[in-house]
Amino acid sequence: MRLPAGTRDWLPAELRRKRAVENALRGVFERWAYAEAQTPSFERFDVLETGIGETLADKLFLFNDRRGTQLALRPEMTTPIARLVSTRMREAPLPLRLSYVQPTYRYEEPQEGRMREFTQAGLELIGAESAHADAECLFTAVEALDVLGLDDALFDINHSAVIDGVLSTLGLNVAQAAICKGLISDRNIVALRAELNGMGREQHADAVVRLAMMRGRFEVLEAVRPYCTSDTSRAGITRLELLLTRAADLGYEGRISIDLSLLRDFSYYTGFIFEGFVGEAGFSLCGGGRYDELLPHFGLDAGAVGWSAGVERLLLALERRHSNRFGEAPAIDVLVSGSDVIAARERAAGRTVRIDFDRQSEATLLALARAQRIPRLVIARGGEIREFDVTW
DSSP: OOOOTTOOOOOHHHHHHHHHHHHHHHHHHHHTTOEEOOOOSEEEHHHHHHHSOHHHHTTOOEEEOTTOOEEEEOSOSHHHHHHHHHHTTTTSOSSEEEEEEEEEEOOOOOBTTBOSEEEEEEEEEESOOSHHHHHHHHHHHHHHHHHTTOTTOEEEEEEHHHHHHHHHTTTOOHHHHHHHHHHHHTTOHHHHHHHHHHTTOHHHHHHHHHHHTOEESHHHHHHHGGGOOSHHHHHHHHHHHHHHHHHHHTTOGGGEEEETTOOSSTTTOOSEEEEEEOTTOSSOSEEEEEOTTHHHHTTOOOOEEEEEEEHHHHHHHHHHTTOOTTOOOOOOOEEEESOHHHHHHHHHTTOOEEEESSOOOHHHHHHHHHHTTOSEEEEEETTEEEEEEOOO
């Protein structure tokens, strides 16, 4: 029998590893004072449509309830959190720090690192609009991958206003700028050059292509600064400078770079953007940024920044490193044969107990305990209780 495309079963050992990764991420969120929230797996379509971009809208699983209300499985967690904050948490003092580890659903073409049902873990910092909030967002993500043992993960950062500033100097209209940003995001420099030539901007094509493909640190910002003449674009450069400086203070200097082609969903993000990745995986492990225009759509005038990671992608990266850091089986403290009372007493004391139903022989039970590395064996027979310390 076949599963629906883009889904999978989780065997006990696989699920144990997944839960361990999720709990490690929860630990990071808690240490940064992010409280976990949970929302329904499906929402009204009109609510999701308010928050998600066009790309995600095409990937929704849609259905109607018996009253004809159009519903959709959530494709991401940011929009449901925005809906939650703008309704039930509307009067809560800002800033709000919320986290989540929840299943999400997208009608994707299944491939490695891209499933139709997947777990998204992340956080949202609501009501904080400063560059310091951007820094907190980035550094929580760095710390989260570090905790998983991916402490060589690299992070690309950008600010949407920087490329906007470059393109605005060319006198492009909104539609032309959107075409160029799409090609920059796809790193399609051949098509970008052709589009600029077709728009009558041949004299600017070389400079735009060169800038769009630049990666580095402060030198990238110095190269792009002359093209950013608006207050907004210069403020974007200032924010990126602050992030690089604070990252260096934490020892992250060699892991965080400016990538001017990083735009993600350029209709959704309004400022700082980032992605994290490792060499073993051909996809980003986490990403996010600032989305100050989302909450106002729900009637709450507040900026926000956040990020999320696909738990399955993190597991793939760990698997490719042959890491068994989260693969250990739960330890069994004691093997009990012949007494429900003793087994109950051991569990009440906080120990993990395996029960022998078949009242096997002492030799067989000792061999079983050694094979499964169980340090204690208790055998109850005919009113006699014998206890063994097991070595292997």
